[in-house]
């Protein structure tokens with residue numbers, strides 16, 4: 001374990017990076033461990049051999065607490081593979097210079113379209129343009145994990161609040177034949193269209209500008225196999241009627257975009273549905289619902 005404390009720079013933002021060096025064969029296991037210890041984003045940097053998995057925190061005490069948990073004897077992590085480093089981000093530098101690829105599920109990476117993916121495999125390149133981030137937000141990560149778990153080849157999927165289109169692309173990679181990507185924001189629809197095209201999924205995904213939920217109901221005549229919505233809790237509650245009407249009797253919902261404390265508020269808006277699973281990352285959650 002090594003520690004590098006650098007000096008403050010004027011106008012710079014300080015962050016704390018915990019990096020763990022791992023071989024290819026340990027990537028999934030170590031990612032799982034870092035998630036389970038409370039990482040809310042995980043960056044994977046290429047290294048030779050293997051890679052460095054990096055957790056970034058803006059608070060020193062939180063970083064040291066995380067480090068303590070990581071180096072607890074029960075984890076089996078070799079301290080010589082761990083490095084805590086303080087970094088300064090100069091405000092004038094573009095955020096694009098700091099964008100990195102993130103492992104958001106054991107078998108899936110998302111990252112900026114202007115950098116090459118660090119390892120082969122399922123990797124979704126994102127140009128966020130005017131949409132919601134790079135697909136590396138915890139709610140995107142848990143929505144992606146559920147999308148990948150639930151989509152079956154041949155499914156028809158609605159991505160409500162599509163943002164960058166990352167969930168639509170993930171659905172196609174899992175075999176969805178038709179996806180309807182809907183967003184209230186024209187900038188998000190443009191970004192989704194671009195990313196879906198870059199991913200080679202344009203023949204399976206239709207992008208639609210709508211904020212009322214009407215497009216979701218119209219999408220597959222109310223017979224979607226899955227509807228994924230990573231939106232804020234009040235929006236999910238307001239859209240509960242159309243969401244319900246858009247999905248087949250045997251269909252599933254993945255609802256995310258809200259903190260754990262809001263689960264009862266969201267569930268109460270879906271009385272004909274029952275929660276079959278919940279996934280928590282940090283304080284954020286994703287619910288999987290099926291009809292009663």
Ligand SMILES: C[S@@+](CC[C@H](N)C(=O)[O-])C[C@H]1O[C@@H](n2cnc3c(N)ncnc32)[C@H](O)[C@@H]1O
Nearest residue numbers: 132140161162163183184185188210211230231
């Ligand atoms: C948190 S982002 C999620 C983006 C992407 N699905 C993801 O998981 O990374 C939420 C998106 O929902 C969109 N949105 C908010 N209210 C909406 C509504 N009523 N109908 C459709 N989209 C909406 C926003 O414009 C935004 O792009």
